[in-house]
Amino acid sequence: NVQGVRENQLVGYSLVVGLDGTGDKNQVKFTNQTITNMLRQFGVQLPNKIDPKVKNVAAVAVSATLPPMYSRGQTIDVTVSSIGDAKSIRGGTLLLTQLHGADGEVYALAQGSVVVGGMNATGASGSSVTVNTPTAGLIPNGATVEREIPSDFQMGDTITLNLKRPSFKDANNIAAAINASFGGIATAQSSTNVTVRAPTSPGARVAFMSQLDDVQVQAEKIRARVVFNSRTGTVVMG
Structure with a gap:
């Protein structure tokens, strides 16, 4: 995220x-x-x-x-x-x-x-x-x-991507995939963070993020899980 x-x-x-x-x-x-x-x-x-x-x-x-x-x-x-x-x-x-x-x-x-x-x-x-x-x-x-919560998403000239599951391999793969699509704008800072230079204007930043979502990344394989939710009666597999 x-x-x-x-x-x-x-x-x-x-x-x-x-x-x-x-x-x-x-x-x-x-x-x-x-x-x-x-x-x-x-x-x-x-x-x-x-x-x-x-x-x-x-x-x-x-x-x-x-x-x-x-x-x-x-x-x-x-x-x-x-x-x-x-x-x-x-x-x-x-x-x-x-x-x-x-x-x-x-x-x-x-x-x-x-x-x-x-x-x-x-x-x-x-x-x-x-x-x-x-x-x-x-x-x-x-x-x-009734009230909006302010976000610092529009602040600064960089955005930081946080990995939900720490992995040096995934962080490096994400940076490499972004750089292959946009040039040298991404840097893997740690196993959980990748910084990306982004446009500063709100409209251009939103458009950039939509393009960033389309970047394909080869992720490290993890075990599949099955989750049962008795309250909602749903089963999630993945």
Whole structure:
């Protein structure tokens, strides 16, 4: 990948409402406190020392990955995970949530219906069956970007390519392939970095990067792997 062009992690805290009696129990005090604070913002005052006893609400942590160079108005996927003792968040709706970066600033707002891949069933005899994780789910395109993260991609007269897997052979092959296509503009600095001289104007740099993507490199062979994702039900082989 290109140095300075990277993903950023976002996180927030909120409530999932509309559950079918599978929300947090009364022992989870921060859920009731959050409900009380939310109602107060809407002008609803509860009597002192009275906790709202509801079973259709769950406190959740909300996380998302902000891809590089995303602009305001674009949408990203959201992961919702219970942080209380809720049995399931299936069928719930996430309330409007601010997603913060590591610097504390708000970069996106999330809201929507939670899609849960897991399930939990209980029989009349008291036996229960749980498949995957019913207390975590996704909201596809559930967050809207409200603030852009600046990148140093456009700064300077060089770009740095970072190898995802350190290899002196791969670094040398990448530099050689680039130099064969564009002349002597690339230098392998280490087993993980290759620097390339690039145009300084934004338009020319983007065009240069599109051409750089087409350069064919003979990579060092690695073992094939098979990855199973039980949450999304996908299998990746390669």
